[in-house]
Amino acid sequence: MTRANRRAHPSPDDTPPAASAHVAAGVPTMRDVARATSVSQSTVSRILSDAPTAIPIAAATRERVLETAKRLGYRPNPLARGLMGARTMLLGAVIRDITDPSFPAIIEAVTTEAIGHGYNVVLGHAQGKAGEAVELWAILESRHCDAILLLGDLSNQPALIEGLQGTREPVVALWHGSRSTVIPTVNVNNRSAITTVMAHLAALGHRRIAFVGRRQLGDIVERAEAYEAFLERQGWQIRPEYMPDAVNEYEGGMEALHRLMRLDEPPTAIVGATDVLAIGLVHAALQRGLRVPADVSVTGFDDIPGAHVIMPPLTTMRMPVRAMVKAAIDIAIGSPGRQVDPAVDVHQVFEAELVVRDSTGPPPEAGRGA
Amino acid sequence: MTRANRRAHPSPDDTPPAASAHVAAGVPTMRDVARATSVSQSTVSRILSDAPTAIPIAAATRERVLETAKRLGYRPNPLARGLMGARTMLLGAVIRDITDPSFPAIIEAVTTEAIGHGYNVVLGHAQGKAGEAVELWAILESRHCDAILLLGDLSNQPALIEGLQGTREPVVALWHGSRSTVIPTVNVNNRSAITTVMAHLAALGHRRIAFVGRRQLGDIVERAEAYEAFLERQGWQIRPEYMPDAVNEYEGGMEALHRLMRLDEPPTAIVGATDVLAIGLVHAALQRGLRVPADVSVTGFDDIPGAHVIMPPLTTMRMPVRAMVKAAIDIAIGSPGRQVDPAVDVHQVFEAELVVRDSTGPPPEAGRGA
DNA sequence: CTGAAAGCGCTAACAC
């Protein structure tokens, strides 16, 4: 007995008698509206579809239908719609790792923005496992999502990316890194952001600046490259030992700091590729009895919630998350029914903003070592 | 031209000629499988439905069908399924506030657990606004979700709660507080958890213990009550000034600490109703030049990511998030097709575990004030 | 301008 809201049935066997009274009538269907307005069901469909002006309809009829639809509390059934190949008003989201502290704000923005467009978000997270993302993708496709959003760098899922190309639904990647040319992307300008951070540090007087982050995720690769490029432009030495590998977790940052501080000539400032790393760096520094920023300056990236309540509050780069998500969704579902124009190379880039707090300051007077 | 994968059509006008080659064939349907196996489509349905043993089917036929289905890469169309009133394999999630730091772990658990059951999660967040949650609910209902999960205390959305009662889909509330009797709930045992924290503090020697949290969200109300009950059992004084109101944000905790420390007789320990509050408390204490825990001990609740990387690492209560989510999902979709048995009062309660870190210690030798 | 009718992919009576 799974059949849903059968209405106008005196429940011969199924419905528990005096059960849920005020829903017994069931959700009104298009036929109900049609009957109540004494027009054909297809007329109702035409009026209620999102092609309001395509076929001319008598204003009076339209008025009446709209009115009864509202009175009856009519809601279109997205399932039936989707079955016909029409839009399902579903937005699929594939998330690299939902536990990453920078994602909640992103998801919040995505769901809000989607609802603003009348869309719902179906969530899936890829969680590292290679096959899983493809599976996820298949699921989203079978749900006839109108568009797919890729959240975070999923380039470690080549099968996903490949599969995504052979589909009709628009796919847009957010924070995927700007190397993917096959999929429209919305990214932060990592290069200019890191340049800003480095300039801030340089202006403070720092010369021995380290960069912490694993060159794996698209964004972080770009940040690392920008770091090197900056040093080069300044004519400063690029030291491999100033670029320790670190997994994007608090622990990764902590470990990296210890490694850096054991160097003969430790850095006076450290650029964390993410806030998570930066917070780990600060934490480990404090554990070591170092003062931040008196002994070592630290910067982050993302301005995650909490970045301002660690001690000292973190200097970091803040991205226009809202605007970026909006842009991505506009690309994905902005042109209703149409695929993203493949002729246009859609690769939007947004600028991040430096938020100076207390984790950065001038370097210690006398550099330790040489 | 929204119609989806029309197959076997030489694309007279629609399809951009040599477009996406390997998907051109379209998703195989049940009819395709039926034809390829030379059986009727309904036989395929019977075999592929989740009622495998309901009607006996020749093992040989079943074998063949299953085989071709796999070979063709057949995937059931959830839309068509749902249209019939069958299960949509969609799990709706209404989230109180997705930006709350304790939610990412919850969402992660929900999506993972859901996928384990073959379900997808449709996300919506209520975000405070009263009408919004109802709207959200209507949307989820129209999507024919098989079940709805309420995440966090949504009792500030009475219209939602009321609407939820008149539906056929199972609704389960997680961390809603255990006061709602009308909806099955899965909760943490706030009472015993706070008792544990208080006992920990008492054992350390604290006698002047404050509690910070707004009595609004279900969980926090229960925690506040447990706090008072503990004091009462100990025969200790309940001081209203030791229970400042505080919004559940870092800033709320900071503000509360300043207020508490301006008291003639400030507390030597503060129980934060959540980690967010506790982190704010610690932060403000440090700002004031107080040492934690030497001058004041602080505890939290939730063990959010980051609770262990603030300085000092936070003593807190950790909830079995995974198990709780699993329990809720089992209740919601555990009994396929059936509603949650209304006869059984489903109110599961899980125990939290004390995680002692460095934010708690003995009180200062000489209490300031009296 | 509007109605009638077909059918999306699937499930569920009902026959045989």
Place this chain on the structure above:
DNA sequence: GTGTTAGCGCTTTCAG
């Protein structure tokens, strides 16, 4: 055991 036959609620030709 298996095939036939209706629809689920909607969009979309095709006739008026």
